[in-house]
Amino acid sequence: MTHVNVLDPGASPLDYYGYELRRYREAAGLTQKQLGAVINYTGSLVGQIETARKLPTQEFSERTDAALGTDGLLTRLLGLVLRSQLPAWFQQVAELEARASGVYVFHPQLVHGLLQSEAYARAVLAAVDDSDLDNRAAARMARQRILKDAKSPVLWAVLGEAVLHQEIGGKRVMREQLQHLLSFEKHRRVNIQILPFEVGVHAGLMGAFNLYRFPTDPALVYTEDYETGHPTANPDAVESRSLRYDHLQATALSVSDSATLIRHVMEERYGEQLSLGGRPLA
Numbered sequence: 001m002t003h004v005n006v007l008d009p010g011a012s013p014l015d016y017y018g019y020e021l022r023r024y025r026e027a028a029g030l031t032q033k034q035l036g037a038v039i040n041y042t043g044s045l046v047g048q049i050e051t052a053r054k055l056p057t058q059e060f061s062e063r064t065d066a067a068l069g070t071d072g073l074l075t076r077l078l079g080l081v082l083r084s085q086l087p088a089w090f091q092q093v094a095e096l097e098a099r100a101s102g103v104y105v106f107h108p109q110l111v112h113g114l115l116q117s118e119a120y121a122r123a124v125l126a127a128v129d130d131s132d133l134d135n136r137a138a139a140r141m142a143r144q145r146i147l148k149d150a151k152s153p154v155l156w157a158v159l160g161e162a163v164l165h166q167e168i169g170g171k172r173v174m175r176e177q178l179q180h181l182l183s184f185e186k187h188r189r190v191n192i193q194i195l196p197f198e199v200g201v202h203a204g205l206m207g208a209f210n211l212y213r214f215p216t217d218p219a220l221v222y223t224e225d226y227e228t229g230h231p232t233a234n235p236d237a238v239e240s241r242s243l244r245y246d247h248l249q250a251t252a253l254s255v256s257d258s259a260t261l262i263r264h265v266m267e268e269r270y271g272e273q274l275s276l277g278g279r280p281l282a
Helices: 013-027 031-038 043-050 056-067 075-083 090-099 118-125 132-147 171-182 235-252 254-268
Strands: 104-105 154-160 190-195 208-214 220-224 229-232
Touching: 013 043, 013 056, 031 056, 031 075, 043 190, 043 220, 056 075, 090 220, 090 229, 104 118, 104 235, 118 132, 118 171, 154 220, 154 235, 171 254, 190 235, 190 254, 208 235, 220 235
Parallel strands: 104 154, 154 190
Antiparallel strands: 104 208, 208 220, 220 229
């Protein structure tokens, strides 16, 4: 007799997703392998998602909803599932990002999570802890879906030039990351500015921070340390950081000149030279 893992749908959003997936699959009279064949995934992956060992993706959810006639249930659950994989203290930030009409970020050393390529994100997340890396990376990448929504927030990112030179994940990963930044060059709602080294003293020397603005609610400031985040709607804090951000934007390169610098660093520092065999030498 085949052993079937007992799922507790109340244990977590991921467990609930798996419980509903199994319930609808069994109601349709399909095995995991059969469902996998219908949606073009392996039966093993279906089983891992059902038992809350693997995170579902947008594509998996949409295909499964269509195959099982769930009226979009799994796709609707996906956002909750992915958000639950973020650190508890960061889940509120993901909510802020999703609700905001404007997101204004400053980071002197690191590409912001909303702008990270998957390989770069994995390298950052694995810096001190590589456990459950697939799920953690998937959760981070899922945050970026807000940039593809019709009602996506306006995103302004001022990044220190050091971000372009700090080699995270190796040259290939950095080239991919800088190319990813350039992919937003024509995006109407994403604006990336680089704060060049030559500026010297600037308004962001105290470190990274984010500002979130909303259609009706008060604006928020968000900062974080190694273990936790600190959102505040204190009017004095919001006014102070807003003024700092204005100065950073005014001091940074224009969006166009920033793209030129990113492209230059990408080619000069991380450009690939091919050998006769077609393999990159650098």
